[in-house]
Amino acid sequence: MRYSQYFLITTKETPAEAETVSHQLMLRAGMIRKVATGIYNYLPLGLRSIRKMEQIVREEMDRSGAIELHMPMVVPGELWRESGRWEKYGKELLRFKDRKDAEFCLGPTHEEVVTDIIRNLVRSYRQLPLNVYQIQTKFRDEIRPRFGLMRGREFIMKDAYSFDMDDTGANLAYQKMYDAYCRIFERCGLKFRAVEADSGAIGGSSSHEFMVLAESGEDAIVSCDSCHYAANVEKAELLFREVGTPQPSEELRKVATPDQRTIEEVAAFLNIPPARLVKTLVVRTDAGEVLAVLLRGDRELNEIKLCHVLNCNAVEMAPEEVVREVTGAPPGFAGPVGLKVKILADNEVRGLADFVTGANEEGFHLMGVNNGRDFSVAQWGDLRIASAGDPCPRCEGGHLEMWRGIEVGHVFKLGTKYSAALKATVLDENGESVTPIMGCYGIGIGRTVAAAIEQNHDENGIVWPMALAPFQVLVTAINPNQENIRTAAEQLYADLQAAGIEVLYDDRDERPGSKFKDADLIGIPLRITVGDRGLKNGEVELLERRGGVKTMLPVAGAASRVAEMVREALR
């Protein structure tokens, strides 16, 4: 591609709308342009990287035995009613009506549609196992889209769905996808980890998330420093180690703590560490039940774990009037002693004695509080968020480290949630109806490309891994108006193309400085500079974007040498 003929507009200044590096660089490099919140144009350069990603995914999915198809983006509401998700999915599901007033939605995921296909077309166990996938534009009306392609409302996703006759088959399908995902992200040149995850709104029994490690990641993950355990913090289990019931040594007493509401304030006021406090959170479930949760003062509630314990879909912090009603005090002074509602407590609280809690009275806290003597807990459980240094739940002696990551892929075992809801059945070898067991597997295409930039950039721009680079080689003619330079550059361009290399040829009548700045910004892995300096010795200069290594190559063998380097990088 000749740069002068291409549609590539870069900017020197960083657009004000962008916060994260990948977003800024994708805008500046002319890869994307915003149309509306969370909705983007893919400009030619950006589309090339997107297509690269899609192709890698396609190849690895095909290799794993999955079969590509394509489902509609516009989905009848009726199918979503059948699964029950029309009511459950919430505002992320963009709904609308057609001219006949029939309900539709933009598909945020396609379990319903794919299950509909299977129940209509698959009759016999002989047709299974089956794993079908598509690469498609999805729409989720996110609460807060941000970071460019990282969290858009409209985005490109690869979604795959497996159908098996039994658990053994389903587990095998899951493992195949897990392996395929590892190959995909390895081919992209990304540093990533597969972590245990909560299966969330999609449902199902177990799942792994594929996390690209990056400081700017929206997710926190933990991993063990001595074994292979890794999990999303939402999921990370914590061991309960029986420490025996601690003996109270203090009397219960009330202390004035005027205007001291937060853990930090109370701890500072009483001059004790936050870990000596027990916080009492008044929560309300989506079913309307109000209860209290106790946690050590320096810990945080894991709402997902709490939901699992309570068997509900969501919990929220109770609004102030509810807190007042339940505790008799404004927020900031809640405590378990004398509380009217059911009390749940994190396992860790079992080992505490003589702690501090709110007094359920404005301006007062209690000291010397003890479980059993002063109040009783209805239910114990693992309710808190893991933190760095917690013991590993899987091995002896290991401790958890914390990372930040970007979720680029997710694999789920779904069980029969959708196949049962949509009454998909096939006949087994005995002629019995069996509900197939499903799995679903997603990869965020645009998000992976953005994550690759988060992980591969420097102060001058993007440093593409070869596999995702929009072009593999950039040929820069220092001065295309100069006969010998143009001739040599054109020849190199032709030779590289003939060798099957994706090459961008900067033939613009611009000053070298601008061309070099653009080159760094768009981050093509290999840059060949053709100018007088080298040509007088019959050479051109090769610059590797990553590492900045410069090598002089003889003009004659340059194309084949560079072509070989590209192939080497893709191996």
Place this chain on the structure above:
RNA sequence: CGGGGCGUAGCGCAGCCUGGUAGCGCACCUGCCUUGGGAGCAGGGGGUCGGAGGUUCAAAUCCUCUCGCCCCGACCA
């Protein structure tokens, strides 16, 4: 949804407080010049100042409403 901020040329911004014929840098166009890290000179085009209403002789500027965008929060008692 709550809080904060911003909408002025394609991009980045000033002007607004204190109303008086809309500016700067980059980009773009023409010409000259220049060609190894975003050159220089000269000339030029481009804006219903997000939208609607109001106040005023006069509104980018003041008032009201509205739309859009960005950030934070929606997890702590």
